[in-house]
Amino acid sequence: MTTPTISPTTSPESPELAAAPRAPVAMATRVPVRTPAALLVLLGVSLALIEVALWWIAARTPSDIVLGLSQKIFYFHVGSAFAMLLCLTSASFLSLADLLRPDDRADALAQSLLEVGVIFALCILTSGPLWARKAWGMYWTWEPRLTLTLLVTLLAVSVIALRAMSADSGTGRRVGAAMAVMGAPASYLIHVAVKWWGGTHPQVIQGGGIQNADMRIAFWLAVFGLLTFAAALTATRYRDLRLKQRGRAIRLNLSAHQLRQRRA
Amino acid sequence: MTVARITWLLLKKDLRIAARSREMLGFTLLFAVLCVIVFAFGFLQEGAATAGYVPGVLWVTLLFSSSVSLLRLFAPEEEGGTLDLVSSTAAGTLPLFISKATMQLLFTGLVTVVVLPLVLLFFNTELKGFGQTAAALGLGLVGMATVGTLCSALLVHVRLREVLLPLVLYPTVAPLLISGVKVTSIALAEGEGTGDWLTLMLIFDLLFVVASPWLHGRALQR
Numbered sequence: 001m002t003t004p005t006i007s008p009t010t011s012p013e014s015p016e017l018a019a020a021p022r023a024p025v026a027m028a029t030r031v032p033v034r035t036p037a038a039l040l041v042l043l044g045v046s047l048a049l050i051e052v053a054l055w056w057i058a059a060r061t062p063s064d065i066v067l068g069l070s071q072k073i074f075y076f077h078v079g080s081a082f083a084m085l086l087c088l089t090s091a092s093f094l095s096l097a098d099l100l101r102p103d104d105r106a107d108a109l110a111q112s113l114l115e116v117g118v119i120f121a122l123c124i125l126t127s128g129p130l131w132a133r134k135a136w137g138m139y140w141t142w143e144p145r146l147t148l149t150l151l152v153t154l155l156a157v158s159v160i161a162l163r164a165m166s167a168d169s170g171t172g173r174r175v176g177a178a179m180a181v182m183g184a185p186a187s188y189l190i191h192v193a194v195k196w197w198g199g200t201h202p203q204v205i206q207g208g209g210i211q212n213a214d215m216r217i218a219f220w221l222a223v224f225g226l227l228t229f230a231a232a233l234t235a236t237r238y239r240d241l242r243l244k245q246r247g248r249a250i251r252l253n254l255s256a257h258q259l260r261q262r263r264a
Numbered sequence: 265m266t267v268a269r270i271t272w273l274l275l276k277k278d279l280r281i282a283a284r285s286r287e288m289l290g291f292t293l294l295f296a297v298l299c300v301i302v303f304a305f306g307f308l309q310e311g312a313a314t315a316g317y318v319p320g321v322l323w324v325t326l327l328f329s330s331s332v333s334l335l336r337l338f339a340p341e342e343e344g345g346t347l348d349l350v351s352s353t354a355a356g357t358l359p360l361f362i363s364k365a366t367m368q369l370l371f372t373g374l375v376t377v378v379v380l381p382l383v384l385l386f387f388n389t390e391l392k393g394f395g396q397t398a399a400a401l402g403l404g405l406v407g408m409a410t411v412g413t414l415c416s417a418l419l420v421h422v423r424l425r426e427v428l429l430p431l432v433l434y435p436t437v438a439p440l441l442i443s444g445v446k447v448t449s450i451a452l453a454e455g456e457g458t459g460d461w462l463t464l465m466l467i468f469d470l471l472f473v474v475a476s477p478w479l480h481g482r483a484l485q486r
Contacts, residue, residue: 099482151435158431165423175418178483179432182414182475186436189468193439196460197446 031242039239043232049225056218070134073127075218079226080123084149087117087230088156088183095180098173104245107173110180111163112237114156116230121153144194151190155183267355267362274350274363281340282367288336289371296329296375297382304386314387319448322383323404323441326376330408331430333371334416337364347420357481361413365476368416369409376401393451396458400447403465407440407472414476418483439468 057072064071094110097103128146129139140146159179166172210216282289303321307314341347351357380401384391391397415432419425434441443461450458 099479151438154431155435158428158435162419162422162428162432165425165428166421168421171421174483174485175422178414178418178479182411182436182472182479185471185475186439189439189464189471190435193442193464196464197442 031239031246033243035239039232039235042228042235046225046228046232049221049228053218053221053225056214056221060214061218062212062214067135070131073131075222076226077124077127077131078219079222080120080127081149082223083226083230084117084120084124086227087113087120087234088152088187091117091156092180092184095177099177099181105242107177108238108241108245109234110177111160111241112234114160114180115237116233118153118156118160119233120226120230121149121156124149125153142194142197144191144197147194147197148187148191152183152187155179155186159183267358270353270355270359271362271366274359275366278340278363278367288333289374292329292333292371293375293378295332296325296379299325299328300379300382300386316449318383318387318389318452319445321387322380322448323444325379325383326372326401326404327408327434327437327441329375329379330368330372330405330412331433333368333375334412334433335426335429337368337413337416338420342420351484357484358477361417361477361480364417365409365413368413369405372405372409376405389452391452392454396451396462397448399462400444400451400458400465403462403469404440404444407465407469408437410469410472410476411436414472414480417480440465443468 053075057075061072063069091110091113094106094113098106098110128149132141133139159176162179163172163176166175210219300321303317303325307317307321338347341350350360353359380391383389412433415429415436419429419432422428443465447458447461447465450456450461
């Protein structure tokens with residue numbers, strides 16, 4: 001007789017529970033549980049492109065007259081730089097979109113892009129110094145693009161950390177998004193500042209371009225391989241985050257449903 | 265009530281708290297002084313601290329001491345549990361942001377007034393090109409206070425924020441630090457060509473003075 005019941009008058013319904021739909025199963029976020037075939041195809045294509053690019057670089061491209069073998073790092077280095085820039089810029093814009101108009105998809109995609117961007121930034125920060133040791137005689141200089149990449153990577157890592165350390169997911173999401181939005185103009189100004197500082201980064205793409213046809217093919221193979229690989233990684237993480245969002249929604253709806261049943 | 269009126273009320277409250285408990289300002293100043301001394305030890309060469317390090321020591325000390333006071337910027341609201349109240353005024357979160365940023369600017373301004381002569385004294389340097397240095401310090405402090413207040417406000421609900429604040433703040437204000445050091449070293453050498461750097465700092469300030477209150481309001485809405 002004395003089982004604890006929740007009386008309708010004394011239990012304050014949390015805003016989240018009040019907002020939950022009446023149906024017991026989440027309908028709001030439909031995410032396919034099975035891995036979509038398109039994702040597997042994308043992953044396959046990217047890995048194939050990277051394989052061909054590796055073969056092309058190893059077997060077809062000539063060695064650089066001045067730099068020798070070490071020049072071959074260039075293909076994957078620049079490809080990773082493209083991928084990083086694309087990922088981090090779009091993450092910033094998607095965060096802005098999410099701040100202006102909250103959308104679970106924009107949020108999940110921004111978070112995935114940010115994380116994938118950091119992975120490629122680490123690739124750049126590893127391959128760059130290895131090449132620089134051969135070409136410039138030292139692993140690191142405070143050259144504009146190096147400085148920019150390092151600072152932008154640190155910013156992106158701290159946005160991810162910030163989000164992980166937030167007390168509740170709602171605040172973390174908005175705070176992380178605000179930081180990601182702030183990162184874009186900050187990165188641009190860092191770019192200007194370090195450029196005026198002066199530096200010696202090779203300007204292949206903006207400069208004369210690649211003269212050798214085999215080198216050009218290898219370059220574009222590597223770029224498209226890495227970009228599709230970045231897309232596949234992002235899509236995988238995005239699916240993971242969407243499934244987590246769905247899981248949360250189902251749990252929330254279920255507890256809301258149980259609460260209502262107990263009251264009825 | 266208008267934005268200005270609420271801002272003034274909030275600022276007056278913070279000023280009163282700061283005036284009654286003088287520890288925070290005192291400790292921040294002490295920290296800044298210690299920072300300069302430690303730098304002087306670090307850069308001692310043949311018994312004398314080298315003049316070439318003055319711009320770097322000055323700006324890094326300002327950055328470090330500003331992060332010390334930023335960590336305590338929202339402390340009165342947190343300890344009193346009134347953060348939600350002061351964020352939900354009739355004019356939104358804007359008054360809170362302006363009052364806190366002004367507070368931070370006052371704090372770091374006072375620190376600068378103490379630190380600048382001290383650095384010059386310890387590093388045996390004469391102050392030349394005062395106008396340029398003052399302009400750079402002014403622009404730099406406004407920018408650091410604005411971005412710093414935004415970071416501090418966003419980190420209020422975050423665990424380990426003492427560690428995270430520098431992680432977010434330092435890369436973001438890097439343009440100010442680079443330009444500030446550059447302007448100060450040019451000014452001390454009585455050189456030319458600080459205009460571009462000061463313009464860069466001005467653009468940074470304008471951008472973040474507009475963007476930061478907006479981002480603050482967006483991120484902390486309920």
